[in-house]
C-alpha cells in the first residue's frame with residue numbers, strides 16, 4: 001500500500017467521527033430531525049471494506065449510513081446537507097439521515113426497514129450476473145437484522161443462484177437494546193451462513209487493516225468462484241442506538257473498555273510505530289478534517305430548503321401517472 | 326378523574342389488565358429491558374418479569390405468528406409492533422392468519438389477541454417510518470381496528486381490546502403520547518366499534534379520529550370564533566365502523582368534512598363518504614369534503630413534510646367550502 005493510501009484511510013475514519021460528532025450537536029440544537037444513528041466506533045468497518053472495492057462494485061446498507069456514504073465518496077457537504085434536509089443533500093432533503101444514496105458512486109442507499117435491503121442486494125447482484133460481469137454487491141447489515149426472515153431468504157437465494165454478494169454483518173453486539181445472545185440462537189453469527197453453505201469468516205472490526213485484508217480475500221473469492229461470501233465483523237457502537245437512547249441495557253464500563261481499543265487510535269499508533277506517518281502529519285489531517293466539517297456545516301446551513309414543488313417530484317417516472325393534490 | 330397523558334393511559338391499561346388476568350402478557354421489540362421505545366412499558370419488566378414482558382428478536386412475522394399461536398392456546402397476548410410500518414413485515418400473519426382463522430375453521434379457532442402499533446407522521450422520520458396505513462388494515466373482515474384519540478378512550482378501549490375474544494389492531498399515534506386528558510379512575514371500559522360525538526355543534530359535521538381529532542378540534546375552536554359551530558364525531562374504531570352518530574349528526578347539519586391523516590385515495594374518508602351517500606343521500610346539501618395527506622410518500626424535510634400532512638387551516642378551508 002502506498003503511503004497516501006494509508007493516510008487516506010485515516011482521513012476517512014476521522015472524517016466520519018468528526019462529522020458525526022458535529023451532527024450530534026446539530027441534532028441537540030434541533031437542526032437535524034427524525035432519527036440519527038451514529039456510526040461512531042464502527043468507522044473501521046466500512047472504511048476498510050469499501051477501500052478495497054472497485055468503483056463498479058455496488059454498496060448497500062441499513063440506516064446507519066453516514067459513514068458508508070462518506071466512504072463511497074459522497075462529499076461531507078452533501079452528507080451534512082442531507083442531515084439538515086436541504087436541497088443540496090445527496091437525497092435532496094427527502095431522505096434524511098437514514099436514507100442517503102448516490103447511485104453515480106454505486107452507493108445504493110441507506111434502508112430503514114431492518115433486513116429489507118438484503119433481498120434487494122440479491123437483486124442487484126442478479127442484475128450483474130444477468131449482464132455477465134463479475135461486479136460484487138457489498139451488503140452491510142447489523143447483528144439484529146440476522147433474525148428477520150428477509151436475511152434468510154436473501155442468503156439462500158444468493159447461494160442458489162450463485163450471486164456475487166459480499167454479505168457483511170456488522171456485529172456491534174446489540175440490536176437497539178437487545179444483546180446478541182438474547183435475540184439470536186447462535187451468537188457467532190457467521191454460523192448462520194453455514195446453514196446456506198456460504199463460505200464465511202469472522203474478523204476484528206477495530207483493526208482496519210484486518211478488515212481490508214479479509215475483504216480483499218473475499219472479493220477475490222467471490223469474483224473467481226461466482227458465489228456469495230459472508231463476513232462477520234466484530235465491532236461496537238459507542239453512542240446510543242439513535243439519539244435519546246437511555247442506554248439501560250449496558251454498563252458505561254463496557255463502553256469505556258471498547259473505547260480504549262478504539263479503531264482510529266489503534267490505526268494511528270500503527271502508522272506512527274511503523275513510521276508510515278509522523279504525528280505532525282496526523283495532526284495536519286485532523287486539522288484538515290475539522291476545517292472540512294466546519295465547511296460542510298456552513299454549506300448545509302446556507303443551502304436552500306427544497307422548493308415546495310419538490311413535494312410532488314419523483315412520485316413516478318412517468319409524468320402522466322399524475323399528481324393528486 | 327385524573328388528568329394523565331395518553332402514554333400513561335395506555336400504560337395503566339396494560340398494567341391493570343396484567344394484574345387482573347395472569348393470561349395477559351406482552352411481547353415485542355424492546356418492550357422489556359428498554360421499557361418500550363415510546364416508554365409505554367417502562368417498569369413492566371422489573372415488575373412482571375421476563376416471562377410476561379418478552380423482548381423479541383427483530384422478527385415481526387414471528388412476533389405476530391407467535392401471538393396468534395399463543396392466543397389459540399387461550400392466552401391473551403398483547404404484541405407491540407415498534408411502529409405500524411413494520412406491520413408490513415407481518416402482513417401475512419395479520420391478514421391471512423389472524424383475520425381468517427376464526428371464520429375459515431367455522432369458529433374452532435379463537436384468538437384473544439391485541440396488536441399495539443404506533444403510527445403517524447410529523448416527526449421527520451422519512452417515508453418508510455411515517456405512515457398512517459390504518460385503512461389498509463380496516464379493509465380486512467375478521468380484524469378489529471381501533472385508533473383512539475383521547476387518553477380516556479385509549480385506556481378504556483385497550484382494556485376492552487385485551488378482554489375481547491377477537492384479534493384487535495390497536496393503533497396509537499406517535500405524536501399523541503404527551504397529550505393530556507381526564508381519565509376516570511378504576512376499571513372503566515370503553516366499547517370497541519362505537520363512534521362518539523366529541524364536540525357538539527349544529528353547522529357542520531367533522532368526522533375524524535386519532536391525531537386528526539386534535540387538529541379538527543383546533544379548527545373547530547377557530548371556527549367557533551367566527552360563529553361556525555362544528556360537531557366532531559370521533560370514529561375511534563375503523564372496523565367495525567359505527568356510522569350511527571355520523572348519520573344522526575349529518576341529518577342535522579347536512580354538511581360534512583372527513584379528516585384523516587392517511588392518504589385520501591381508498592382511505593377512511595372514502596368509506597365514510599360512501600356510507601353517508603348510501604344512508605343519508607336526501608340530506609346532502611353540498612358534496613362532502615375530504616381532508617387527508619397529500620398523495621406522496623412523506624419526505625424528511627420538515628417544511629415538505631408539514632405541507633403533506635393535513636393542517637388546521639386545511640380543515641377550516643374544507644369546512645368553509647361545504648358551508
Ligand SMILES: Cc1ncc(C[n+]2csc(CCOP(=O)(O)OP(=O)(O)O)c2C)c(N)n1
Nearest residue numbers: 064112113114142143144145174175176411
Ligand atoms: C422491520 C423493522 N423492525 C424494527 C425496526 C426498528 N429498528 C430499527 S434499528 C433496530 C435494531 C437493529 O439492530 P442491528 O441490526 O443490530 O443494527 P444496528 O442498529 O446495531 O446497527 C430496530 C429494532 C425497523 N427499522 N424495521
Ligand SMILES: [Mg+2]
Nearest residue numbers: 142143174175
Ligand atoms: Mg447491532
